[in-house]
Amino acid sequence: MRHFLRVFDFSPLEIQYLLKRAQELKKHFKEGISHRPLTGQILALIFEKPSTRTRVSFEAAMHRLGGQTIFLSRGDLQLARGEPLKDTARVLSRYVHAIVVRTFGQEVLEELARYASVPIINGLSDKHHPCQALSDVLTVIEKKGGLEGLKIAWVGDGNNVAHSWMEAAARLGFEFVLACPQGYDPDPQILQEVQEQAPIPVKIVRDPIEAVRGADVINTDVWASMGQEDEAQERKKVFAPYQVNKELLAHAKPEAIVLHCLPAHRGEEITEEVLEGPQSVVWDQAENKMWLHLALLEWLLAK
Ligand code: CP
Ligand code: NVA
Secondary structure, eight states: OOOBSSGGGSOHHHHHHHHHHHHHHHHHHHTTOOOOTTTTOEEEEEESSOOSHHHHHHHHHHHHTTOEEEEEEGGGSGGGGTOOHHHHHHHHHTTOSEEEEEOSOHHHHHHHHHHOSSOEEESOOSSOOHHHHHHHHHHHHHHHSOSTTOEEEEESOOOHHHHHHHHHHHHHTOEEEEEOOTTOOOOHHHHHHHHHHOSSOOEEESOHHHHHTTOSEEEEOOSSOTTOGGGHHHHHHHHGGGOBOHHHHTTSOTTOEEEEOSOOOBTTTBOHHHHTSTTBOHHHHHHHHHHHHHHHHHHHHOO
16 A cells, blocks of 8 residues: 655656556547446545645546545544544545545645555645646656656746656656745755755756756746745745746747646736747646546556
């Protein structure tokens, strides 16, 4: 039984398997081939923050594989009235076969994983968004034919999605350059772990043009993540030079693609023109979350 709380929980070979399997499942389902190895299994989703893509793509993936889902927002559980995580984990493990959790602290996921006897999957925490990074990598592989020799740039906050991308870079060995304002660097502990393992060290720079120059992939995300609403005004000022717009994009390779995990704030971290432009692959990227989740659920749960 395995948990998936961060990208580093999986080996390079396991990640490569998942990426390959997601592509196979995508092809099979698009051809109309039915595949229901999870018939009779139940996935619970506990979400303490809103979600469009992660929630619906996990539920759709589970249903496509023949399983069923139970969605729970925090207020639905006795957790909201102080029941311990360790009790919740043990009780839910008697009812369902896996649990996707979207929460604030990574320690919540770790506590659940310690006591659960079914897989716990991180559907976003303040520190990591591992399923997002893996499905984004899947999109890059589809669009670029592989990861070999690519320069992948991250422009914006050194946040949860950035952390998971850094771990993916370390596991899969691609070049990853992150441009962020001073004070918004990735978590130093995660960065250190990444640098200890990365075949090509992750580079942190201040200048977005330096990050994007010659890049094959440009990646961004909101300036204020969920839970940082109080900082949103301040962040708008600090991050203004980090907008992904036409001028910045001109420094990348002409065939560069633009990723955004969504939801996007047009006019802030990305312009309408770039998001809706020919280099943007955000809709395929959003779709790929579902195919990656199919592969992940099958791998964790199929007998
Ligand atoms: N990208 C992503 O995780 O989106 P949601 O917040 O809609 O799940
Ligand atoms: N960094 C963003 C990602 C949303 C999918 C957040 O945590 O809100």
